Amino acid sequence: MMDKATGKIRAANFSNSERLQETLSAIASGGWITTLSIRDRTNSCAVHTDIAELRANGFCIERRYHGQINGRRVYEYRLTGGQGR
Secondary structure, eight states, X not given: OEETTTTEEOOOOGGGOHHHHHHHHHHTTSSOEEHHHXXXXXXXXXXXXXXXXXXXTTOEEEEEEEXXXXXXXXXXXXXXXXXXX
């Protein structure tokens, strides 16, 4: 959720959020992972929001365009650094 006054995301605290911990676990295995694969592992309906919140908590996560499948754009993510790195 965006704070209209500051223009910044109001992210959950990583250490208190099981949802963010599950998302991090899904992408921390190394290598690239698709949005669909993250969703399947975490049951999240908003993977892009979870990624944004992890970034707001200091995690470095890259995104790249993978291509199209059945007319839909596919993106992949990978963890490149932990909190404070």
